[in-house]
Amino acid sequence: MEAVNDYISQNKERFLNELMELLKVPSVSADPKFAADVNKTAELVADNLRKAGAENIEICKTAGYPIVYGDKIIDNSLPTILVYGHYDVQPADPIELWTNPAFEPIIKKTEIHPEGAIFARGACDDKGQMFMHVKAFEAMNKNNSLPCNVKFMIEGEEEVGSENLGVFVKNNHERLKADVILVSDTGMLANDVPSITTGLRGLSYVEVEVTGPNRDLHSGLYGGCVANPINSLAKMIASLHDANNHITIPGFYDKVIDLTDEERAEMAKAPFSKEAYCKALNINDVLGEEGYSTMERGSIRPTLDVNGIWGGYTGDGAKTVIASKAYAKISMRLVPDQDPAEITKLFVDHFESIAPAGTTVKVTPHHGGEPAVTPIDSIGYQAASLAYEKTFNKKPIPVRSGGSIPIVAMFEKELGLKTVLMGFGLDSDAIHSPNEHYGVFNYFKGIETIPYFYKFYTELSQS
């Protein structure tokens, strides 16, 4: 491993520059106007894999954006690690809040990242974290230190629901045959508190449209006489939570698995300061479901949030209009054993049933994803734990995360494989927000830790 570590040290500048190049391409999968850039990014990923020494590289076409595949099989009797990542990114909106343009990466020091952090959309989620695997592989491969086989599957539609990945996996069981899946698309508690994600929430995401009158109306002539779609939508949204912030959709909690008191006590041991949390967000208090801690609300409990709302006149000044339509994007984070399709149906039925007189409601489901929990007694988890311990000098804490990586459940179903979530991001990295960044420390810590995972996973598999 000394040669690998030396190689990483000697190539730090280049590793950083190559990531910066990748971050310059705005691979926003949600917005069709970036289609050429998303495709270009797939090619860049393939080029980088090729230069790192991967073989059988293919930019696999799908009904949407392509999946980049590459592998290096050194010995069929050795274990095979399948690395998953994604090269697409979230939209950069609201762009006016970026202090530096989202696709012009720049390194700046911050309080949390005294060594500097790379500011760019995708810096952490997931170009930066995905690229650590390419570079760790390069370091092992160029020094003939690869202890096992490795396969890469890097997709371009994670931020829009990974629909075509499911088809690809279904059609490529043989090519994707492996022993474990390794993903870096999550975070850890702090740079001095390493942790590994063992649970993920699922997702149901819908768009709702409330229609009132067939045209925009003058609020002086019609105000008070007809249902105003915006007021109606507000009323409907408000009714989705009760006074204790429980979700009111009938049947919503039916399949939620409650944690035992022991499990909750174990969770409560993770460091958490409400004061620091509120200060970082500049809020005077937290708000959430009665009877649960903030950590629990964000991980083991399902939630419902409006992610966007619009309707009526939103320009400068005053327009006295009653809009014909109002819209919202609403997402629900799910926990085991809630089923996204079932929850989506419960939502649609309930939302349609609460439409006030004089309105009609249309609900369009977007992508969903199943919740997942990964076992901490598996070889994969143990190998990851040893790897972090090696590079951080601290045993990582297992944590349940509030985010969703729906493909984890899909991988298990389709390939029968468990996923290990070796994330190196921080909550403060502002993923999905303006000024997303990724610590230079975290980037290189990832590149250093990943080879140890290969080593320990191979050793544990063979013992």
Next chain:
Amino acid sequence: MEAVNDYISQNKERFLNELMELLKVPSVSADPKFAADVNKTAELVADNLRKAGAENIEICKTAGYPIVYGDKIIDNSLPTILVYGHYDVQPADPIELWTNPAFEPIIKKTEIHPEGAIFARGACDDKGQMFMHVKAFEAMNKNNSLPCNVKFMIEGEEEVGSENLGVFVKNNHERLKADVILVSDTGMLANDVPSITTGLRGLSYVEVEVTGPNRDLHSGLYGGCVANPINSLAKMIASLHDANNHITIPGFYDKVIDLTDEERAEMAKAPFSKEAYCKALNINDVLGEEGYSTMERGSIRPTLDVNGIWGGYTGDGAKTVIASKAYAKISMRLVPDQDPAEITKLFVDHFESIAPAGTTVKVTPHHGGEPAVTPIDSIGYQAASLAYEKTFNKKPIPVRSGGSIPIVAMFEKELGLKTVLMGFGLDSDAIHSPNEHYGVFNYFKGIETIPYFYKFYTELSQS
């Protein structure tokens, strides 16, 4: 009057073309990008007044858009009518819903307007109705049939609150000296049911901003843990009405003058078909304050409507974000004796008090306006009633309107003058909406009726 009527008949085509020219200029006062067009429209109005024979024409500068003044004093012992109108228009948004561009006027036949209607922003509100006065004046003046003095005051900021008009009126008491104010900026019940507006609602208009966390957050990591500004805003808006659709702002109804049972019975005589009303708007039912009819809800009762709402991700696809901020534009229509400034303060205090934990609220008042009721026993109302009866062969019905023309109360306060609201628009004209239009029948009926108002007003004044 025969010469006047002949002149109108002979110049119909020109009168229509000149209006079309005026409608081509996008004089949107709410949006600074149309500033040059608003100013150009003021010049066009001045040119038209000059050609019609008005004197002392001046494009009077204000802190905002100018006010066009012109007059014709034939004899100081005769009564003076002060005509008010506005040359600015509402924004055309949402522009994609116009079947023909908003500023490319076109005449099309409709079910209600078999003789055709002019489709363009401002066709009815208020370029079309204001221009009737210019043309009626021209017809009287060119035929030496003017029975009294006339003054014009045409402003360019009605759609944004007429703030500078107040200053202008205050500084021009002598120049604006008159006996009555005549305004066509309202509607009538139907082309075969002429009516005159005797009451107007006031207005309080505010913009609210709800701030939660200091940046956009990932809804997976923070969902359920912090107040989501959009959910919070929805909850706050929803709470502004109770289950009976009464407004919940403390003190809101304190100064509302309730109508007597007789007055309500009189109002109920106006023709109204709920079925036709719902059909025209394509809604399955009306919705409003418990205990009042639709006509009452839209005229004698105060209301609260959200006119616009926005926040979070509103683009294509799905973005799992918790927005840092959410916004809404909210207006309240007021009735005598509610005071706009007082109601705005009640709103601000209440809205700030209901902000959930973890949010802060900022309320910015836009323009307001006082409600007004005009007496039907005045010479002005009587003259208008006789004029309509002459040209429609039907006595017009006095009605209270739901709209607001805040300047009516200001005129009374500043100049001590009552306003007569001779409106020729229809509710179906879609003012403030896409595809605003104004019946060709209504345009010419207005031009024909106005000279009779001059005649009867002068006669009644002298008798």
